[in-house]
C-alpha cells in the first residue's frame with residue numbers, strides 16, 4: 001500500500017504495507033477506487049451484524065475529530081468472520097454492502113478445498129506458493145474476503161498504543177480458525193506482534209472511496225517478483241479480492257505478485273523492497289547482469305517518457321501505442337499491460353483502424369477484468385470491441 005508514484009503516476013501496484021518510517025503518502029491502486037457497477041449498498045437496513053463494541057479511540061483527521069472502534073462479526077462469510085477497525089459511519093456503510101446483505105454475494109468466495117497451489121518453504125524467502133498444476137492466463141487462484149480491515153486514518157492517525165489496543169482486540173474477536181491463520185502470518189518482530197503482522201501483510205483497497213488496509217491470510221503467502229505471473233483485484237461490493245494467473249504458470253513454478261511499482265528502475269525497486277520488507281530482491285529482473293539490467297532500465301525510462309507524452313499531449317498515435325505494447329512485452333510487464341491495450345484500442349479507433357481497434361479492445365477487456373475488475377472503462381472497451389465505428393473516438397484524430 002505505499003505510494004509508489006514514479007515519474008508521471010504511471011502505475012502503482014503495491015499490495016502490502018510497511019514500516020513506521022514509511023507510513024506516509026499511501027495510495028491505492030487505481031483499479032480499487034473505480035466505482036463499482038450496480039448499486040453499491042442495500043437501501044433497506046437489515047439488523048446490524050456487529051458485536052457490541054468495546055472502547056473506542058479518537059484522533060484529529062482533517063480538522064475534525066474521528067472516532068475509531070472495532071466492529072466484528074463472527075458469522076460473516078459462513079463463519080470465517082471479519083473484524084473492522086474504522087469509524088461508526090464507515091462500519092454502517094460496510095454492513096449494507098452486498099457482502100453482508102445479499103445471500104449469494106459470497107457464494108464463490110473463500111473456498112480452499114482443492115487449491116491449485118501448495119505451500120512450500122523456499123530458500124531465502126520463507127514460505128511461498130507453488131503451482132500444483134499448470135495455470136493459464138485468467139485462471140482463478142484466490143477469491144477471498146478479508147479477516148481484518150484497518151482504516152487508513154486510524155493506522156496513520158491514532159496514537160501508536162491506541163492502534164495496538166484496537167488491532168489486538170480486532171484479532172481477538174475473530175473466530176478461532178481465522179485467528180489462528182492470522183497468528184501464523186509472517187512478520188519481522190518490530191513493535192507489537194499483531195501490528196507487525198498487519199503491517200507486513202495488509203493490502204490497500206478502496207471502500208466507499210476511502211482507503212482501508214485488509215488482510216487475506218491465505219493470499220499472504222504469495223511472495224514478490226518484479227515480473228509476477230499473477231495479479232489481484234478487489235471488488236468493493238463483495239469485499240472479495242481475486243488473484244488470477246496473468247501468464248502461463250507451469251506446474252512446479254512459484255506463484256508471485258508484485259509488491260512494488262514494477263515500472264521503477266531496478267535500484268529503486270531493490271531499495272524500496274529492502275526498506276519496506278527487509279529482503280534483498282533476487283527475482284529474475286533484479287538479478288540481471290549489469291549491462292542487461294541497464295537495457296531493462298532504459299526500456300522502463302522509455303515507457304515512462306512515452307506515457308508522459310501521451311498523457312500530456314493529445315493522446316497516442318497507434319504507432320506510439322504499439323511501441324508501448326512492445327516495450328511492455330520486452331520487459332515482461334504483463335501484469336500491468338491492460339491499460340496499454342486500452343490506449344492502443346482508442347488510438348486505433350481514432351485513426352479509423354477497425355481491426356486493430358477491435359483486437360486491442362478485446363485484449364483490454366480480457367486483461368482488464370483480471371487487473372482492474374469490471375469498471376467503467378471495461379464497458380467502453382466492450383462497446384469498442386463490437387462496433388468501433390459507432391464510438392465517439394472513431395476517426396477523431398485530425399492529422
Ligand SMILES: C[S@@+](CC[C@H](N)C(=O)[O-])C[C@H]1O[C@@H](n2cnc3c(N)ncnc32)[C@H](O)[C@@H]1O
Pocket residue numbers: 016124125126127128185186200201220221222223224225277278279280281282283
Ligand atoms: C506477505 S509475506 C509472504 C510470505 C512469506 N514468505 C511467509 O513465509 O509467510 C512477505 C514476506 O515474505 C518475504 N518475501 C516475499 N517475497 C520475497 C522475495 N522475492 N525474496 C525474498 N523474500 C521475500 C519477505 O520476508 C516479506 O517480508
